[in-house]
Amino acid sequence: MADAHADAHFEHPRLAAVYDPLDPDRSDLDAYAAIAAELRARRVLDVGCGTGTFALLLAGRGLDVTGVDPAAASLDVARAKPGADRVRWIHGDATAVPPISADLATMTANVAQAIAGPDGWSATLDAVHAALRPGGHLVFETRDPARRAWLGWNREETYVRADVPGVGVVEHWVDLLDVSGPLVTFRGTYVFASDGQVLTSDSTLRFRERDEVTADLAAHGYTLKDVRDAPDRPGREFVFLAERPTT
DSSP: OTTSOOOHHHHSHHHHHHHHHHSOOOTTHHHHHHHHHHTTOSEEEEETOTTSHHHHHHHTTTOEEEEEESOHHHHHHHHTSTTGGGEEEEESOGGGOOOOOEEEEEEOTTHHHHOOSHHHHHHHHHHHHHHEEEEEEEEEEEEOGGGOGGGGOSHHHHOEEEEETTTEEEEEEEEEEEEETTEEEEEEEEEETTTOOEEEEEEEEEOOOHHHHHHHHHHTTOEEEEEEOOTTSTTTEEEEEEEOOOO
16 A cells, blocks of 8 residues: 555466455455445445455445555456446555545455555555545554464465466465564465466565554544454454544
8 A cells, every 4th residue: 555565466467366266255344344334335435455355345235436456466356357347446555546525435454554654554544534525434454463463474374275266276375574563574475286386475564553543543633433343353453443523
């Protein structure tokens, strides 16, 4: 997202094409869809939409959806999916989105944490604020640093082997590379059995404390409405729900 290039597993065409098959369980999106329904949102901005799974889910329910992502290869995957013409796709980070008076903006999965730099995070919060209507909401998740999720980022605990239609067998795993304060860097390895090609993708996530996020939201003009648990990772994540005030 803002101030950072897209990681290879989103930007490399061969890796973007297998992103969904290697991570088919997107039950984490159920909570976001429920929040959209709870808020009676009709116009949604999906920041870091990736291959478009959540944007297309909402569009299929009749919502007006804009998806934005800096990874062209991921957007190519999204645009090729059934129903893609129902979504407005924007290549770029959140600062590329015009004011659209959205009822709700979302950053699902690792999106908020992948905006690791303070300048990019600040720019993203400002851009989303501008894209929301007064009274509109922003919802995103971030892992609780105290739970140290990175301790499980190793081959033994992350190894996946999938037979992807049209691609063949793909092996994938994650290795932890570095923990420097709130920044955690890891490497994903992908092995394609059809030709033996091995590709890697390095990523850095920022693990923000709850108080830090609360202060950031206030500094950028949001009112924090709620901090919820993540149903798919109970006790391990914070789900922030903030509002752009009406006055």
